[in-house]
Amino acid sequence: MLRRLWNRVDFAASSAWQNFWRNAAVSVASVLIVWVVLLALGSLLLVLHSLDQIVALEKSRASAISVYLADNTPLSSIMDFKLHLEHDPRVTAVTYVTKDQAMQRFREMPALDPQVIDSLGTNPLPASLDVTVRDIRDLGAIDQEVRSSPLVDKSPATNYEPSVIDKIVLLARVAGIAGLALIVALTGLSVFIIMLTIRTAIYLRRKEIEVMKLVGATDWFVRWPFIVEGLIVGVAGAVVAVLIVGFGYRPAVQNLQSVLIFVPLSYDPSYLRLVLAAMMAFGLLLGTVGSYLGVRRFLKQ
């Protein structure tokens, strides 16, 4: 029993390996296409995940606006204004943020070079009243009201940007659909190319297959080496893609953080592991489906 199993595995694996190298050009092409598909898949999943994170954060921020105050506004006027806002039934909380506190927050932003801030000399950031509302839909009206107050800085008056979330959600949706379309197309292409690879291998082995059938090998015994070859292609493509995404994700996030200072990107290792596992599984699936389709028609009789 064990001997049979070993014979089967040994035969399939060694034949598959020989096949792979016997038509190396086609095999490498199919590994490359699998690699491209998985790279696209992994990147898309990570980009969508980042966009999700941004949307979630923006949504939590969205129930509040910062009302920027003109410099040199007396503290008593600010407190009156704060009280006035607090009496508004739509408002749940108002927090006063001084210029120094604003600077402190700014310094705590990720990937910002403190030396750049220090080189500014004076503190350009305005003090603000951070107003939290019960219902996000009231933000627009409050924004309009506070703008008319003489205490409020005019450039800009608030950080109210009604369309930002919509924009990000739209971006995520477009990126998702475009990415998905690309991946579907590449998946089709890669299955097709793996199929061609397997058919080439079958063609090169046609004499051997003829003899195998003649002496009474079962269909599955004939098929296994080609299925295994497909798996080798899938795994080889997946391993390269997994390594690139696995090692490239953190530096990519760090680079983006330094460019997009105000975008809350973060490195999420647990999600990365999930993505890498999905890539590996998808690579195996591509290899299996491609080789099964390649084998199916040609080993029928």
Place this chain on the structure above:
Amino acid sequence: MDSAPVSARGDVAEEPSLISLQDVRKTYPNGTTALRDVSLEIPRQDFVFLVGPSGAGKSTLVRLLIREERTSSGRIFVDGRDLSRLRRRHLPYLRRKIGMVFQDFKLLPNLPVFQNVAFALRVTEGALRHLRPKVEEVLSIVGLEGKESKFPDELSGGEQQRVAIARALVHDPLIFLADEPTGNLDPATSWEIIQLLLQINARGTTVLMATHNREIVDVMRRRVVAIDGGQIVRDEDAGGYHAAPALEPR
């Protein structure tokens, strides 16, 4: 040479034939009818020459016996099994009962002699435990001891055919089908191959040999089944190639 005809068409009443064709017709999809109403009984241990001109239907008959083709009508029994009812997944097990050799040997050029023969055991997972002794045994039957590590292109045509015969023997087949086994060989080598087939037959294996080799058929005086135009035109014990100007103008 064994002079008694091994054919026993008359006295198989009790034991069913090893191979039995009943009103077999084969029409290919292109409309060509290769065999029509062929009925034939081949008992165990028989030695049969299948003769006839090219295109007469010999190869079709051979292909039907290993069910590389299916009959259009009629039935074929091999070792009691109805081939038309044989499930596809049981087909490999039928083929293990039938050793086959061809005019073109069908050896794998990249494998040495030993591996060519062992291949048949490996891919059918038969006798793996005794693979080496089994391969050595059949190589000694065909007289190729000492040539185990040679590659096919280092062998003569006759030796290559012996490798093919050895490969066909590793499963201890009930039936040995030889399709023009001497077609590519010179007369002397052809005789060696025939001697080998006789030996195999003497060990109890039924031999069916399709051939154009008039000399061999005439000298051997075994059972001869002649096919022409897809029909059996003659079936004689101890026959000759002959009745033959019409069959094989040469």
